Amino acid sequence: IKDIMVTIGSGRGESNKGNLFLKLVPAKLRAEKTSQIKDLVTKQLVDFKENNVIVTDVAAEGGERGFNLNIVGQDLDQLVAYSKKVFDVVSKNNALQQADSSYRSGKPEYQIKLNPEIAKRSGVTITGIGAELRNLIEGLTPAVFREKGVDYDVRVRLKEDQRNLKDNFNRIYVPNLTNRLVPLANVATLVEAEGPTSILRENRARYIQISADIRPGGSGLGGAMTDIGKAFQNELKPPPGITYSFVGQAERFAELMRNILVSLGLGLMFIYLVLASLYESFIKPFTIMLVIPLAACGAFAALFIMRSTFDLFSMIGCVMLMGLATKNSILLVDYAGEQIRQGKDKATALIEAGETRLRPILMTSFALIAGMVPVAIGLNEASKTRTSLGIVVIGGTISSTLLTLVVIPAAYLYIDRFEMWLTKIYHRIFGEDTTVI
Numbered sequence: 001i002k003d004i005m006v007t008i009g010s011g012r013g014e015s016n017k018g019n020l021f022l023k024l025v026p027a028k029l030r031a032e033k034t035s036q037i038k039d040l041v042t043k044q045l046v047d048f049k050e051n052n053v054i055v056t057d058v059a060a061e062g063g064e065r066g067f068n069l070n071i072v073g074q075d076l077d078q079l080v081a082y083s084k085k086v087f088d089v090v091s092k093n094n095a096l097q098q099a100d101s102s103y104r105s106g107k108p109e110y111q112i113k114l115n116p117e118i119a120k121r122s123g124v125t126i127t128g129i130g131a132e133l134r135n136l137i138e139g140l141t142p143a144v145f146r147e148k149g150v151d152y153d154v155r156v157r158l159k160e161d162q163r164n165l166k167d168n169f170n171r172i173y174v175p176n177l178t179n180r181l182v183p184l185a186n187v188a189t190l191v192e193a194e195g196p197t198s199i200l201r202e203n204r205a206r207y208i209q210i211s212a213d214i215r216p217g218g219s220g221l222g223g224a225m226t227d228i229g230k231a232f233q234n235e236l237k238p239p240p241g242i243t244y245s246f247v248g249q250a251e252r253f254a255e256l257m258r259n260i261l262v263s264l265g266l267g268l269m270f271i272y273l274v275l276a277s278l279y280e281s282f283i284k285p286f287t288i289m290l291v292i293p294l295a296a297c298g299a300f301a302a303l304f305i306m307r308s309t310f311d312l313f314s315m316i317g318c319v320m321l322m323g324l325a326t327k328n329s330i331l332l333v334d335y336a337g338e339q340i341r342q343g344k345d346k347a348t349a350l351i352e353a354g355e356t357r358l359r360p361i362l363m364t365s366f367a368l369i370a371g372m373v374p375v376a377i378g379l380n381e382a383s384k385t386r387t388s389l390g391i392v393v394i395g396g397t398i399s400s401t402l403l404t405l406v407v408i409p410a411a412y413l414y415i416d417r418f419e420m421w422l423t424k425i426y427h428r429i430f431g432e433d434t435t436v437i
């Protein structure tokens with residue numbers, strides 16, 4: 001540990017909360033990973049579980065954690081009861097850890113219940129009562145004392161032994177509309193109650209936020225969202241008037257998945273259109289594009305072997321693989337097509353294509369793998385977040401390179417036969433084209 005900083009209180013004026021920030025030394029100077037140190041600290045603080053101690057990373061965006069779920073509704077009692085059920089499910093999910101809820105049981109407070117009829121006759125308003133009690137207990141600053149160029153606020157309020165609202169309720173007077181003092185006990189009653197520690201609102205409705213961290217080695221944020229989404233459809237069906245929504249990183253992850261799927265679809269479509277126009281065939285491009293699932297197998301196998309997660313950078317790597325993997329099959333199929341046009345049979349042309357194009361295929365693949373090794377290793381703290389990109393590209397390149405030399409020639413023969421069979425069917429139905437000179 002390099003530095004320690006302690007803060008007491010929160011931005012909402014909550015004096016019962018605090019933070020203890022630990023700044024670790026660089027990773028090369030310690031044997032433990034950040035996640036291992038977090039687990040160690042969590043075990044050491046197990047005796048303080050009743051104080052709701054949470055060990056987590058310093059959030060980069062707005063203090064939010066990895067997983068955030070809002071339970072929204074109008075009825076607070078119903079909302080609290082349902083959020084407790086959701087919290088139990090979230091806390092038991094294997095992909096999440098250290099779950100927490102924004103709801104806290106109310107703080108003790110005194111509430112002034114106004115008698116409307118008596119208050120109306122006395123000319124006392126709730127606004128006047130509130131302002132007077134605030135001045136008496138919290139005080140007001142009607143003047144400033146200046147000494148040697150320094151200003152000091154002069155706060156006027158009751159003495160400390162007089163600020164106990166319960167003991168002095170019968171001796172408090174409040175002004176009415178004509179500024180005459182009226183005993184507060186004549187127009188209102190004092191009620192001991194519990195008030196909410198904080199009120200969170202979304203779309204003019206109250207909400208309770210359930211948050212958690214992503215467990216290392218688990219199914220990740222996507223797996224957690226899938227599991228909890230299924231729970232909402234089955235045992236956790238929201239009652240009428242209550243809705244739920246994933247927010248923060250979970251919301252952005254869902255949006256990212258949609259955008260990545262759109263990008264993959266558009267990429268596949270444009271690759272197909274370019275290959276179809278290049279080879280003047282609607283069938284032959286499938287021979288070349290068959291390498292894309294072969295590359296995907298290697299990419300996901302590499303993620304599994306390296307215990308890495310399928311995150312934003314690995315998704316970008318998958319999009320890159322669509323273009324990188326097809327270059328090997330293009331080299332192979334293009335050369336084989338050239339040999340077939342020169343009169344060689346297809347099997348011989350494919351064998352010669354494999355022999356001739358083996359060197360450029362291996363050279364480009366090795367160059368690509370070598371360029372991605374620094375990304376996959378993560379040489380510094382910042383680059384460690386991008387290691388999944390290099391892992392995906394390296395794994396996909398290796399699998400596509402090896403399988404291209406075996407699968408693509410065999411698939412070429414079958415797809416070519418299928419194309420010839422379709423051509424015969426087409427000519428049988430529509431007839432052959434004839435040219436009149």
